[in-house]
Amino acid sequence: MIQMEGVNKYFGDHHVLKNISLTIEEGEKVVIIGPSGSGKSTLIRCINGLETITDGLITIQDIDVTKKEAPIRNIREKVAMVFQNFNLYAHKTILENLTLAPIKVKGIKKAEAEKTGMEYLERVGLADKAAAYPAQLSGGQQQRVAIARALNMHPEVILFDEPTSALDPEMIQEVLDVMIDLSKINITMIVVTHEMGFARTVADKVIFMDDGAIVETGTPEHFFTSTENQRAKDFLSKIIHH
Amino acid sequence: MLYLSTISWLQEGPFALYRWNSLKEDLPLFFHAFLYTIGISLGALALAFVLGIFFGILSATKNKGAVFLSRIYVEFFQNTPLLIQIFFIYYGLPLINIVLPVYLIGILCVGIYHGAYIAEVVRSGIGSVPRGQSEAAASQGFSYWETMFYVVLPQAWRMMLPPLTNQLVNLIKNTSTIAIISGADIMFTANSWSSMNLNYVPAFAFAGILYFILCFPLAKWARHMEEKNKKAYSR
Numbered sequence: 001m002i003q004m005e006g007v008n009k010y011f012g013d014h015h016v017l018k019n020i021s022l023t024i025e026e027g028e029k030v031v032i033i034g035p036s037g038s039g040k041s042t043l044i045r046c047i048n049g050l051e052t053i054t055d056g057l058i059t060i061q062d063i064d065v066t067k068k069e070a071p072i073r074n075i076r077e078k079v080a081m082v083f084q085n086f087n088l089y090a091h092k093t094i095l096e097n098l099t100l101a102p103i104k105v106k107g108i109k110k111a112e113a114e115k116t117g118m119e120y121l122e123r124v125g126l127a128d129k130a131a132a133y134p135a136q137l138s139g140g141q142q143q144r145v146a147i148a149r150a151l152n153m154h155p156e157v158i159l160f161d162e163p164t165s166a167l168d169p170e171m172i173q174e175v176l177d178v179m180i181d182l183s184k185i186n187i188t189m190i191v192v193t194h195e196m197g198f199a200r201t202v203a204d205k206v207i208f209m210d211d212g213a214i215v216e217t218g219t220p221e222h223f224f225t226s227t228e229n230q231r232a233k234d235f236l237s238k239i240i241h242h
Numbered sequence: 243m244l245y246l247s248t249i250s251w252l253q254e255g256p257f258a259l260y261r262w263n264s265l266k267e268d269l270p271l272f273f274h275a276f277l278y279t280i281g282i283s284l285g286a287l288a289l290a291f292v293l294g295i296f297f298g299i300l301s302a303t304k305n306k307g308a309v310f311l312s313r314i315y316v317e318f319f320q321n322t323p324l325l326i327q328i329f330f331i332y333y334g335l336p337l338i339n340i341v342l343p344v345y346l347i348g349i350l351c352v353g354i355y356h357g358a359y360i361a362e363v364v365r366s367g368i369g370s371v372p373r374g375q376s377e378a379a380a381s382q383g384f385s386y387w388e389t390m391f392y393v394v395l396p397q398a399w400r401m402m403l404p405p406l407t408n409q410l411v412n413l414i415k416n417t418s419t420i421a422i423i424s425g426a427d428i429m430f431t432a433n434s435w436s437s438m439n440l441n442y443v444p445a446f447a448f449a450g451i452l453y454f455i456l457c458f459p460l461a462k463w464a465r466h467m468e469e470k471n472k473k474a475y476s477r
């Protein structure tokens with residue numbers, strides 16, 4: 001489904017992604033962990049072309065994302081993204097947030113986009129907020145809307161960049177619950193998070209990044225019980241005991 | 243003594259009453275000029291908006307060439323007098339066999355001139371919208387221009403409204419420069435009418451009032467919007 005080969009990324013002189021190679025299968029749930037500044041956000045932003053890479057190859061369903069003439073619009077219709085800061089469109093109602101791109105980008109009829117939009121709002125438990133504006137919602141609610149907005153594009157992949165780290169502690173679980181619910185359908189999820197409980201429940205595969213490189217890949221079980229890698233051990237002990 | 247001098251002040255000299263009476267008789271002339279100024283202002287405003295939004299968006303891109311192009315436009319027209327631009331077009335174009343009616347020259351020159359200012363308003367308005375908004379739009383497949391028109395500009399609009407209204411006020415006042423190339427606007431009418439009958443004081447006082455009628459409500463509204471914005475953001 002998604003393939004990265006020898007991907008390098010520089011910001012000026014700063015080597016941010018170092019020779020990244022990985023394969024993600026259709027429907028797979030992947031969790032990416034690693035210390036701050038290790039390149040996690042940059043990695044997933046490269047997948048939908050929000051960042052351009054310096055060299056290497058990224059393909060999604062055999063479409064080369066890195067080529068200049070890549071059909072970036074098609075790629076972004078397939079690959080949705082959920083941000084740390086929600087980034088709901090502030091001037092649109094909740095339902096309009098869900099329907100804007102389906103209507104304007106995918107050319108779906110308004111009535112249809114609203115119908116599926118309401119279904120997804122139902123799914124994240126916020127159908128009663130359809131007419132509200134983002135500023136009237138709590139952080140946790142906004143993030144659930146952002147997930148529903150991503151779903152209403154009917155994507156094949158959803159990228160999550162630390163979806164719970166801007167939230168007050170009491171709101172984290174409501175968002176994780178929505179994501180766990182989502183993991184039961186056949187959608188590919190790539191999640192940058194430090195929520196190890198979530199990783200244990202959902203992840204097929206955990207990727208540990210450090211200093212721009214993938215240091216280790218394995219099942220959650222492997223990570224939490226038998227990793228030999230000292231940096232991964234240090235990192236895990238820090239986030240688990242705090 | 244004082245009484246007498248007051249009488250004579252009203253009967254003769256620049257402020258004499260009969261001069262105001264003759265203004266009253268020629269009121270239709272001024273009314274026509276008033277409409278002419280409104281027409282030029284609307285035309286110039288439309289042009290200034292199109293140019294301002296276009297170059298404002300260009301200057302907010304990451305494309306160096308586009309940014310450079312819009313800098314040239316903005317700096318050139320902001321830093322040369324409007325009057326020179328008008329003379330340049332008025333005398334220059336006929337040399338290459340293009341003769342435009344005066345009102346069109348007015349619309350073009352005032353529109354292009356204020357477009358440069360509006361471009362700056364648009365640029366800083368775009369800058370006031372959080373980056374995450376355009377990232378979200380990009381991640382959903384919107385192109386750069388779609389992102390601007392569906393997501394960024396509607397949010398920047400509220401910030402831009404007060405400075406845009408101030409630009410409109412300046413634009414209306416600056417249409418008076420076309421009097422110099424004989425456009426039939428308020429300023430030219432006041433000038434030509436009073437140079438025939440020497441009624442300078444009523445002519446220019448009235449012209450001032452006409453501009454005031456156009457500009458004051460706009461300026462007032464701009465200030466009101468500004469206050470409202472302050473409240474909206476301190477929520």
Ligand SMILES: Nc1ncnc2c1ncn2[C@@H]1O[C@H](COP(=O)(O)OP(=O)(O)OP(=O)(O)O)[C@@H](O)[C@H]1O
Pocket residue numbers: 011014016034035036037038039040041042043
């Ligand atoms: N637009 C940019 N320009 C320059 N440097 C950048 C840019 N974006 C990220 N970086 C740098 O690239 C490195 C990797 O950043 P990235 O955001 O991918 O890390 P991260 O693993 O997501 O960290 P965090 O956990 O703090 O979100 C950091 O050193 C960061 O300073």
Ligand SMILES: [Mg+2]
Pocket residue numbers: 040041042161162
């Ligand atoms: Mg990050």
